[in-house]
Amino acid sequence: TTMTASIAGFTFEDILLNAAGVYCQTTEELDQILTAPGAGSLVTKSATPAERAGNPGVRYADMPLGSINSMGLPNLSLDYYLDYAIAHQDEKPLFLSIAGLTKADNLQMLHEIQDSDFNGLVELNLSCPNVPGKPQTGYDFDTTRQILEETFAFFKKPLGVKLPPYFDIAHFDMIAAVLNDFPLAFVNTINSIGNGLMVDPETDTAMIAPKGGFGGLGGAIAKPTALANVRGLRQRLNAGIKVIGTGGVQNGRDVYDLVLCGADLVSVGTTLHQEGPEVFNRLKAELAEQMKLKGYDDVNQFRSALQTLN
Numbered sequence: 001t002t003m004t005a006s007i008a009g010f011t012f013e014d015i016l017l018n019a020a021g022v023y024c025q026t027t028e029e030l031d032q033i034l035t036a037p038g039a040g041s042l043v044t045k046s047a048t049p050a051e052r053a054g055n056p057g058v059r060y061a062d063m064p065l066g067s068i069n070s071m072g073l074p075n076l077s078l079d080y081y082l083d084y085a086i087a088h089q090d091e092k093p094l095f096l097s098i099a100g101l102t103k104a105d106n107l108q109m110l111h112e113i114q115d116s117d118f119n120g121l122v123e124l125n126l127s128c129p130n131v132p133g134k135p136q137t138g139y140d141f142d143t144t145r146q147i148l149e150e151t152f153a154f155f156k157k158p159l160g161v162k163l164p165p166y167f168d169i170a171h172f173d174m175i176a177a178v179l180n181d182f183p184l185a186f187v188n189t190i191n192s193i194g195n196g197l198m199v200d201p202e203t204d205t206a207m208i209a210p211k212g213g214f215g216g217l218g219g220a221i222a223k224p225t226a227l228a229n230v231r232g233l234r235q236r237l238n239a240g241i242k243v244i245g246t247g248g249v250q251n252g253r254d255v256y257d258l259v260l261c262g263a264d265l266v267s268v269g270t271t272l273h274q275e276g277p278e279v280f281n282r283l284k285a286e287l288a289e290q291m292k293l294k295g296y297d298d299v300n301q302f303r304s305a306l307q308t309l310n
């Protein structure tokens, strides 16, 4: 069974990887993803120029429908992840994620990456929902265009963007109209569904502390929105912009569905957090089983092959 994909000239021997933010905070965690059977790549925790502690208090919770988090962008700084990525980029194609709190921070980090020995892929996170007072850039189409214009004036290495989920067909049209104007290597869709709220039934209290309990939703609850965003963007984006599908992956059928909607790679967040890096081998085996049932021996045979009723 062939389960490879290519983005920006990189060949991925497996289509699975972690979702940024999950199991990728420290070199110890990153090494586990790097060596996990079934994982074809990894992405580092979204970085800021300087180290950040993130939001105080309980900031992650599992729940029946998935997870809720308001981490608040805790990370060990761009240099920490850049050093790791440079040290390991010859072992697998790697993604380095950045999430500056300002355009200036993003441009500063991109200049540093441009001038560095890192030659992998950069994921510009435009969708962190959990920094108090900071809106999700991906919902501001003009600001998104502005950042990409200033970025591509100097940045020449493979770059993609991590997008928030969109819930209006008009917004699929609008974000695609922006993205299609730039030589992006990929989009990664979706980030968590921003600012949900969950209650602990024992105590009638919000499950997480930051922002009065408001946080990004992941896991099973995110699957229909993830499928719609992968499909909606695949249908609208230039063929040269590849798609990483993220959201709601619990089993091989979920991976299959994201590929059916157009995903080239598939990333796993909540289920990785709950199960650990052995999840990749399980998902790979279950995907292979699903493909066998359907008569496919290569993911390239059914990518974007979703049928519709009319």
Ligand SMILES: O=C(O)c1[nH]c(=O)[nH]c(=O)c1I
Residues within 6 Å of the ligand: 021, 046, 069, 070, 071, 072, 073, 074, 099, 125, 127, 128, 129, 130, 131, 191, 192, 216
């Ligand atoms: O709270 C976080 O650190 C976080 N949490 C998310 O669910 N998505 C993000 O992009 C980020 I930067």
